[in-house]
Amino acid sequence: MRILLVDDAVSLIRLYATSIEQRLGHRVVVAHSPREVVRLWEPHGRGRDPEAVSDPFDLAIVDLAFPRERDTGLSALHFIHSHSPQTRLGVLTQGDVWTEAVLRDAWELLPIQLLLSKGGDLDRQLESINRIVQGGEVEVDPTLRPLLPTTANTWRTPQSFRRLVSHQGHAKLWRALMDGAESPTYVGVAQACGLSVNTIKNYRSQLVSELEFHGLEAAGLSEMRDFAQRCRPFLEPYLLSR
């Protein structure tokens, strides 16, 4: 069995890798960032995994927070799922306020089968990993359970992001928010888009009700920016098509 571990905490991931290899006997490939994950599937160059296509990973366990990276673990999970749909997906997280939204997005938008809480009992975690790679199921870690919705939001799918980019103006708005400042203003966004402030306000009004399906209540520009950055991999295909 082959397992991919993705985390920027080098010593932590080494500990997991060693434990999995020595105690479970599975092969482990490590990546330290979402960018390194992309490189694994590249046909040439350093950092590629020659077996990524011929022998897909059985399980990928990905951390959600990468403070030094533009992307979150959600991007890595999305990439892995789109390039290797048979790979089971797992998340390794501290599961606190900073990763709560990303965790919920990952849970709702991707088929996550394993949730591991950093700092939890290693023996139990190894048991869960083994059960998943053998094709079984495991219960969600109780410390992470409160962060997850109990009922599946069937409406919310990767395809539902299409409705957030109805036309080129929306695409400009999302692009400006994704690449813009931490505290976006209407004037700043309008300048970045080359549109008037009133137009930006209109676009936001058009999107507010749609964003509620994604769990954002009466989202302002700051919330929209956070959402856009978090869900970049799901929004980006529709931005490019506009």
Next chain:
Amino acid sequence: MITDLSRLIAAALTVVIASTLIASLDVRAEAAEVLLPAAPGVLVEVMLGAMILSAVVVGAFLIGRRLHVHLSGPSMPVSGTGTAPPLRPAIGPGLVVIGAVAAMTLAMALDVQIGVAVAPVGVLLGAELLARPPGPLVWSVWVGGVVMWLAIVIITGLGQHHPAAFLIGLGGVFGLAFGVRWMALRVANSAQAHWEQLRRFDARRRAEWIHDHLLSEVSHTILAMRARPSVDHEAVARLQAMDHRLRMVQLDEVLSVGPTRVASILQPHLRWAEAHGLQIGTTPSSEDLSARVDPTTGQMLSHVLSVLLSNAANAGAGSIGLELTVHAHEVTVALHDDAGGFDLAGIPIGRALEELQIDLGGDRIHCEPRNGGSVVTVRVPRGLLIGRSGAVRRSVDRVVG
């Protein structure tokens, strides 16, 4: 030192404004004779008024800017050690009186219009009023001062046989004083808002730093120690205690940023319970926990969870179940345990639980035996300040951040 500097600047400003105004009169007279010999008197008065107004606006701007520095200068919130600087008067009352008398004397000596003379007084008064909350006592003192000053203006005006000086003096002092106050308050409020934004940013950054750098390291060390063949349980327990303390600090920082999701408050406590060997059964759903609570409620809720879980652990519980419901006016927490850790009638009850009972009031904690264990239900009021006396009072000054 900053206040002294402000006073010095304000004093210098007073002199500059007064001199400018007076000089402008001479220039006006000469210029009017040379350039506008046929200009009507009204036009000259309008020009004079415009010049006075410009000088006053510049003066008010400079004082306002000084106040802005005064507000945000003493402590830099980004450093994480700053406290909100209080609004303080930039100019002392003594200087106002001295400035008023000086300007008045100057005006009388040079036979300048009263309206010109009151301009710097209005600026000074407005700047001074800025720092005064509009309480009845303060206002009465200030209005009294203004009335005294106006009395001098009126007497002087009568002495010069310029009845219009009454109105000019009245309008000048009040108009300028309130104008400057309004303008400077806007600057001050904007500085305050900016400071608040920086403070929140700083708290968020500290919380992220704890999460990204400290907690991940501690978690890793705990895991690494547990993975060793011979586990040092005491060292692991110490690290777990440190982990929990750091998470509590992180939670405090998160709460200080603003309203926080109940899930974020609950999560570190569940981790603590799990680390202490408690099997966690029922937990609230994400839907139950999606509500946000204000910082005061959040802190009390965190305290309640801490007390209940540590009591369960101390009572030797093996498994617990937690229910948490957010209502409009309160948050209800119910903890089930299999060890009977919440017998409030028993003597002695835990000290922390006893204090909690005092803090919240006895009727907010309810305990009953169930299935060999017990269930304790605590109702935490939302948006309320809870006093040590047990009395619950509504928060007037809602803590934001």
